[in-house]
Amino acid sequence: MRPTRSAVPLAAVAVAVALLVSGCGGGDDGDGKGGTIDGAEDAGKKSPGAESSSPGEKDAPGDFRTSDIELPDDLELVFDWDQPSDPDKAAALDGAADYMRAQMHAVAEQDPKDPVLTKHVVPLQTAQEYAALLVKAHVEDGVTVTGQDRYYREEVGDVVDENLAEVSFCVDQSDFFAKKIKSGKVLRTEENASSYMRFTIVMEKDSAALWKARTFQYKPKAVKQCKG
16 A cells, blocks of 8 residues: 555644654653654564674665765764665665754754755655754754764564555664754753654655655654663
8 A cells, every 4th residue: 555645733743843852851751652654554564674684785775874964073873773685675774864864964954945854855744844843943942963863773664565665763862962053052961761762764765766754653752662
C-alpha cells in the first residue's frame, strides 16, 4: 500500500517539536509516547539494520558515514549505526542520516526553507512539517544548537514497492544543548529522561534515486528503549 498524505494534524507535529526543543532543557522521568504519523503501515516490516557487521567501502553509494552537508564546528552528529548489506536499505539509512543533518543545517542557518533541508524531504508531508517547525522554534527562541547528537540502535524495515522503507533509531541528546545566538551562551542542562528519544521515519525514494524523509514519528523519554 502506497502511503497517502498524513492526516495527523499539524498541531500534533508542533507538540513533538515543543517536546524535542524542551529536551535540551528539563523533563520528568518517564516513558512517554508520541503520536503515530500515517504512512508507515507497509513500510514498517522491520528487520535489524545491522544485517552485516562489516562496513562497505568508505565512499560506497548509500553510506551514511559520508555526507556533503556541512555543519558548524561546535556541532557533531554521531551515527553509531552498522551498514546494511542490502543496497536499498543502506541507501534508505543514508537518507535518514542526511535528513537529520539537514535539520541541523537548517537550524544553524536559522532558515525553515533552507535548500539543504528541502532537498531531503518529501514536500507537504509530516517530515517536512516537523523539520520546519523545529527550525522556527529555534528562530523564535533566538537559539541554535551545539554539542553532540548521537544516533544508535537503528532498525531498517523491508523495502516496499521498491521505494519505501521505515527507519527507526534512538537519539541521545545528553551532550546536546541550545546556544544563544547573540551572546553565544550555551544553555547546559543535566541528563534526564528527555535526553532519550526514539525516531521513526518513512523514507521514500524519488525518481532520481534519492531517499527522502516522508513521514515522522516521535517518542519522547524513550528511556526503556534507548538507555542501558
